[in-house]
Amino acid sequence: MNIAFIYIAEPYQCYHTASVASALAAIPGCEVTEYYSFPETVTHLTRIRRALGVPALPLKPFPKSWKAKVLKKARRLDQERLLVLRENLAELNRYDVVVATEYTAGVLKEMGLKGPKLVLLMHGAGDRYVNDEHLVREFDLTLVPGPKVETYFRDKGMFQTGVSQIVGYPKFDVFEAVRKENAISFPNGRPFALYNPHYQRALTSAPTCMTPLIKGFKAQTDYNLVVAPHIKMFHRGFGIRERQLKRQQSADVLVDTGSDAMLDMTYTSQAALYIGDVSSQVYEFLAIPRPCIFLNPRRIPWRDDPYFLHWTLGDVVDDPADIMTTVAQAQERHALYKPAQEKLFRETFGEPLLGASQRAAEAIVRFLSDA
Template sequence: MSLAKTAASRPKVCFLYIAQTHQILHSLPIAVALARGWPGLEVEIAATTQDHLDYARQLLDALGGAPIASRLLPPAWLRAVRLKEASTPPKALMLAANAMALGKMDAIVTPERTTAMLRKLGVRKPLLVYTQHGAGDRGGVFEPRLRQFDLVMAAGPKQRQRMVEGGWVKPENCAMVGYPKFDIIDALPGSPLPVFPDAKPIVVYNPHFHATLGSWPRFGVRVLEQFAADGRFNLIFAPHIRLFDGASQAMLESVAPFRDHPRIHIDLGGPAAIDMTYTRAADIYLGDVSSQIYEFLRTPKPCLFLNPGDVSWQGDESFHHWQYGPVLTSIDGLTDAVEAARVGHADYVTIQKTGFAESFDLTATPSSERAARAIAERVLAKARQAA
């Protein structure tokens, strides 16, 4: 069969969004590159909420558009279900409700791993493609569900090596493509920056949602209190979007005293919290196990890490990024430690640059185009075999 198919018979590639909006930035640039560069394929995006579709269409418009259809996944009653007021309906139930329709696709591209359950639901026809949604070190992302995907993308050699050597992904099923999120971030103007009354070093505090490794439950409010009391820094509190997604009223009230502070900007999940606006603007990173550390280190800058559980991390690849700055098990005198990290940054520049290079395989060819080619070649090869 000719690759110049009619529109009605072109292989269909669905970019699926069933989790929080931050994941859209990791695969949407691939959808754009695929739609623009491979007219033999039909590309669409499908999401479980209208907010997701609106955000994706807004990004597409800002990029100048692309021939990409979009659809809101049914059923409406399930879309209305929110566990603990979370921003998305239950992922597994939405997959089950849409398994038959998704099974008609030729490929399903997703930035999250829950979609692997489609195989258990009997979906066999489509290629399953996992793009990742970060390039971090936390061990939980290297797990058995990766084996369900026909193609798994790696941002760089460190991620690829860990997946292959761990037996989670076969070498032939792993494409090292770089970091497509960088492409879309570089192409867009970014969100408005917070306005502080005085120019001071900006610290971004970016705690993860992990129940034990994340620093918010044990340290979070005290972190905000110390920055509120110390006039040396401006602080952006931009936690991982999942930390406050579905947060209790008590948790929301815990940050209320700091909302009007002139030197503290709070963003619990807006566009600027996910589009690298803060990691690019900040002078110093304060966090724990979020993969956003690698986005921050696109330019080497001072880092400070919080170890609330006093875990033994040296030599553990899940905490590789804790080599990029001091690691604290106590936050007594935190702001003094931040200043010390700023002054002593020269001691960490070399390892930060090395760590970034190990994490991202960036070439002259945009990452999104490399990822699109990896998908297109597999989809079209399968189409030829079926002809």
């Protein structure tokens, strides 16, 4: 059985699927090859395999036309991704299975992927509407982290009987292996809060809240602050946004625009307080229940909206002027939210927490055996 794992976006995808690729490669009869679009992916795959203590797998860069290279240089990454998939369709058609971790790969069926079965290994926590989630229908098998996500897609009629399975969240297996590498500490010894705004323009709190939040943390003495936006926030702008943000760094404010720690749960595992908007990383943070604050400067009517379910797990702040008051009360008010955090975490990722990589690999093999 020849299996291709495709990494068609930034290296964060490695932390969701590399451990599954390794688990599959260890099963007799499975030959796994990995394809990547971003050169940095190689470094992350090497790091993950070293931490897991497993051998490297055959690894190939996606060949790219001059047009794809121009799109990459212009940071038109969504367009580049589609073009790269189309240009490599014949190569992928050589395999029995193609495994991806984002909905975009569903377009391969529309482009003419005929031979291989297409498998989606979902990442994220499922609370946010994604405009290409309809492509779930194109996958022959979808592996979901927990019952919450499976119920969501079944209720929307996106699954056919027998083509989804709950396996858990493989990223936790990777984190268990790499978590001792990076300990975050500040000279003053204070705990740190994590600000993790999303990149989606219609929902992100960053334009309105970033500056007052950083100023507010510099003026208090309870916490340090780590600012680690979603990596896709820096898709465009030719580095201008990164440089502007870096200027706000200080001894008690760490600004991260692209390190490994943004991708491997270093910050979400060690922060004392989470501040964000719609990023699913809040669920990774809640592996250990802790206080959360959600920023809603756009005053979105979020109550009873399933796409904002995680906003029931902490205080929601509409006015940026109220952020620091809410921060000061967060530890005291956490008791109000802890039971709901524990419940929703279990529904999102299932149990047991570890072992999802092996469960996903075995689910793929069973599916192919029954096909």
